Amino acid sequence: MSLDLLTYLFIGGSFALYIGIAIWARAGSTKEFYVAGGGVPPIANGMATAADWMSAASFISLAGLISFVGRDGSAYLMGWTGGYVLLALLLAPYLRKFGKFTVPDFVGDRYGSNLARTIAVVCTIVISFTYVAGQMRGVGIVFSRYLHVDINTGVIVGMAIVFFYAVLGGMKGITYTQVAQYCVLILAFTVPAFFLSAQITGHFLPQFGLGATLESGQSVLATLDQLSVDLGFAQYTAGKKSTIDIFFLTIALMCGTAGLPHVIVRFFTVPRVKDARTTGGYALIFIALLYTAVPGVAGFGRVNLIQEINGPQNAGTEYAEMPSWFKNWENAGLLGWNDRNGDGKVQYAAGAAFDGKKGKPAFTEERGEHGQRIASNAKADASFDSAKQPFANEVYVDRDIMVLANPEIANLPAWVIALVAAGAVAAALSTAAGLLLVISTAISHDLMKKTINPNITDKQELMYARLAAIVAICIAGYFGINPPGFVAQVVALAFGIACASVFPTLMLGIFYKRMNTQGAIAGMLVGLISTVGYMWYFVFGGGNSADYFMGISPGGFGTVGMILHFIVAVVVANMTPPPSEEMQQIVEDLRIPRGAGTAHAH
Amino acid sequence: MSISPEQAQAYWKENLRIIVTYLAVWFVVSYGCGILFVDQLDAIQFFGFPLGFWFGQQGSIFVFVILIWMYVASMNKLDEKYDVHE
Numbered sequence: 001m002s003l004d005l006l007t008y009l010f011i012g013g014s015f016a017l018y019i020g021i022a023i024w025a026r027a028g029s030t031k032e033f034y035v036a037g038g039g040v041p042p043i044a045n046g047m048a049t050a051a052d053w054m055s056a057a058s059f060i061s062l063a064g065l066i067s068f069v070g071r072d073g074s075a076y077l078m079g080w081t082g083g084y085v086l087l088a089l090l091l092a093p094y095l096r097k098f099g100k101f102t103v104p105d106f107v108g109d110r111y112g113s114n115l116a117r118t119i120a121v122v123c124t125i126v127i128s129f130t131y132v133a134g135q136m137r138g139v140g141i142v143f144s145r146y147l148h149v150d151i152n153t154g155v156i157v158g159m160a161i162v163f164f165y166a167v168l169g170g171m172k173g174i175t176y177t178q179v180a181q182y183c184v185l186i187l188a189f190t191v192p193a194f195f196l197s198a199q200i201t202g203h204f205l206p207q208f209g210l211g212a213t214l215e216s217g218q219s220v221l222a223t224l225d226q227l228s229v230d231l232g233f234a235q236y237t238a239g240k241k242s243t244i245d246i247f248f249l250t251i252a253l254m255c256g257t258a259g260l261p262h263v264i265v266r267f268f269t270v271p272r273v274k275d276a277r278t279t280g281g282y283a284l285i286f287i288a289l290l291y292t293a294v295p296g297v298a299g300f301g302r303v304n305l306i307q308e309i310n311g312p313q314n315a316g317t318e319y320a321e322m323p324s325w326f327k328n329w330e331n332a333g334l335l336g337w338n339d340r341n342g343d344g345k346v347q348y349a350a351g352a353a354f355d356g357k358k359g360k361p362a363f364t365e366e367r368g369e370h371g372q373r374i375a376s377n378a379k380a381d382a383s384f385d386s387a388k389q390p391f392a393n394e395v396y397v398d399r400d401i402m403v404l405a406n407p408e409i410a411n412l413p414a415w416v417i418a419l420v421a422a423g424a425v426a427a428a429l430s431t432a433a434g435l436l437l438v439i440s441t442a443i444s445h446d447l448m449k450k451t452i453n454p455n456i457t458d459k460q461e462l463m464y465a466r467l468a469a470i471v472a473i474c475i476a477g478y479f480g481i482n483p484p485g486f487v488a489q490v491v492a493l494a495f496g497i498a499c500a501s502v503f504p505t506l507m508l509g510i511f512y513k514r515m516n517t518q519g520a521i522a523g524m525l526v527g528l529i530s531t532v533g534y535m536w537y538f539v540f541g542g543g544n545s546a547d548y549f550m551g552i553s554p555g556g557f558g559t560v561g562m563i564l565h566f567i568v569a570v571v572v573a574n575m576t577p578p579p580s581e582e583m584q585q586i587v588e589d590l591r592i593p594r595g596a597g598t599a600h601a602h
Numbered sequence: 603m604s605i606s607p608e609q610a611q612a613y614w615k616e617n618l619r620i621i622v623t624y625l626a627v628w629f630v631v632s633y634g635c636g637i638l639f640v641d642q643l644d645a646i647q648f649f650g651f652p653l654g655f656w657f658g659q660q661g662s663i664f665v666f667v668i669l670i671w672m673y674v675a676s677m678n679k680l681d682e683k684y685d686v687h688e
Contacts, residue, residue: 066659071640074658078632081663085628088670089621093677207660211650219650237655239640247637272688277677281670288663295659591614592605594686 006418007146014184014422015161018429021180022165022173030462033170034101034441040175040269046282048175049266051182051430053080053257053283054290055131056138057491059185059427062291064402066298067305070228070236073298075246079253081284081291086258086503088280092267094510096276097590101268102438103261103502104446110509111520112583114451119524123501124261124442128435129475130494131262135432136480139425145332145404146421155480158429159473166433166440167469171269174433181430186289188423192407192416193293196300199410206296224299227306230314232350232389236302241553248556255562256495259503262431262438273593301406308409309348309395316345316391319370325408330373334398336361337372340382341392344370351393355379361396432476440468492555493535500527500561508569513587515569518576523569531561605686613684620676624669632662 027033040048058080066073100106104124108117136155143154165173197209201220213219218226224236234240257263267276311317319337329335337346338353338361352359354377361375368374384392404424407417444465449456456464501524508515508523535554537543545553552560605613635643640654648656681687
């Protein structure tokens with residue numbers, strides 16, 4: 001069977017499955033819509049949490065990122081898994097005991113203030129929208145590359161599918177579709193990883209394969225270091241960023257992960273406090289299956305990429321002889337070749353082959369003498385540092401193609417490639433659905449019901465939730481079709497906000513009985529404004545990296561915002577009257593597991 | 603709710619001790635081995651990995667999984683001890 005047919009079959013089959021589950025698990029009440037009725041078994045919830053969490057970024061981008069930055073990628077691997085330890089130990093059991101539907105719900109009720117609730121709603125919506133735009137884009141890329149449809153058509157098909165099960169099924173539909181999506185995405189990630197690892201090292205498990213010794217007698221990592229240095233790149237296993245920057249970035253990613261509303265809400269769907277803890281354990285196992293395979297995939301992909309492009313003699317390959325994957329991705333606009341020394345060979349080394357930011361080619365419709373795509377910003381000179389590398393770099397590789405292109409580069413069977421495409425779509429859709437649900441709940445429950453008009457009935461609230469989900473899908477689709485050019489920076493912003501304002505306010509609400517309304521509001525505002533201000537100044541305001549506070553890049557500044565939040569909140573709380581006896585009793589109560597009941601609205 | 607305020611206090615104290623213990627391990631493994639002392643550890647080879655690199659990209663994740671499950675077990679025992687389980 002041809003690759004096209006197989007891809008249609010895999011993606012079409014998975015879609016049929018998701019829709020089938022959505023019809024089976026329709027939501028009838030707000031409780032089913034918001035927290036799946038509160039009766040999801042922990043193991044299923046763990047899978048759903050893992051699918052919710054592992055987005056297009058984890059599936060498509062993470063291995064590509066590590067492939068290109070090497071050791072500094074550890075911050076993401078540790079940050080995006082270590083956050084679950086914080087969640088399971090510090091937040092999940094207590095939030096579950098408190099028994100609310102959403103994060104703003106907890107903030108609003110714990111601090112007895114609609115202003116606090118509204119700040120939390122704003123944080124939730126900003127975090128979720130920045131995240132969801134990237135997911136729709138991921139769906140579009142996969143569709144355009146494998147199904148040869150326009151990216152926009154891909155986005156619209158993705159919107160339609162999510163619409164179907166998020167709007168109909170609510171949390172109940174989403175939970176059970178996510179279980180299916182987890183199975184698809186984990187198979188799609190690990191099967192090619194096994195193949196790659198076995199092909200390169202003879203070990204099936206990429207976790208061992210990365211440390212294995214090759215025929216040459218060198219280990220994979222040593223080979224990677226060698227290849228990188230020979231071509232003028234930095235050593236793969238050496239860090240390039242400063243220790244303090246990596247340290248702060250890792251904290252921001254961990255606490256940000258623990259403060260993401262769409263992840264937290266998954267812990268409200270289980271019957272008991274005990275199950276909330278167990279959910280954390282299952283979720284991290286399911287996440288670790290993918291995350292521990294990522295460094296292997298990144299390393300093998302890097303070796304394959306360099307060797308396939310530069311050939312066995314490490315001197316470059318004639319463009320005419322380049323394998324089909326190179327031309328396919330070139331057609332998709334994510335690879336580019338600029339024959340700087342005019343020898344007709346494709347050569348890959350350190351440095352940019354194209355002018356402008358990030359060296360990304362701006363393709364025109366024209367073709368060059370070898371049939372390659374012509375870019376208007378091709379670098380004209382062929383200079384390079386001959387002490388460091390054998391030739392000038394002529395290739396642009398978009399990091400995001402590594403996972404998708406890996407099976408093709410390694411010449412794996414067509415069904416593996418089709419499976420990867422279905423997995424990438426599953427990863428993007430499952431996360432998008434979770435985020436859209438959080439947005440719609442924040443609007444219908446926290447804004448409409450709790451702030452604007454408490455008198456609406458359950459039925460009306462459900463209708464608002466569905467309406468909000470529809471509007472949110474349309475906005476997400478719009479961003480997918482017209483992506484803002486700053487998606488990557490905005491995702492850092494999402495983690496920064498979660499780390500500097502959501503995470504600390506939840507922590508204080510649970511562990512500091514004396515925390516009151518004034519302290520909470522002051523803390524959230526300080527965390528939010530300092531983090532957003534710093535990122536804005538350095539990302540959009542033209543700030544120079546030499547002026548970083550203590551050398552901390554914008555991605556890690558959420559940690560500083562969090563520290564400021566804690567300090568300001570505690571100081572303000574101690575200068576203002578303590579919370580009511582009744583509230584202090586409620587805090588005492590949420591620390592004891594017994595009597596959680598199911599999530600309710602009070 | 604049958605538990606007395608003193609019992610609740612004692613339960614909470616033990617609970618905090620468990621959390622602090624596990625978070626100490628969490629910190630040492632990720633921030634200690636994976637970031638602060640990564641260069642020193644990298645001098646040691648571990649199954650073909652420089653040890654610091656291994657902690658940063660693999661080891662810390664395995665430890666995180668084990669930590670959560672040990673925490674779940676500890677808490678279940680504590681809940682039984684104070685009779686606050688469900």
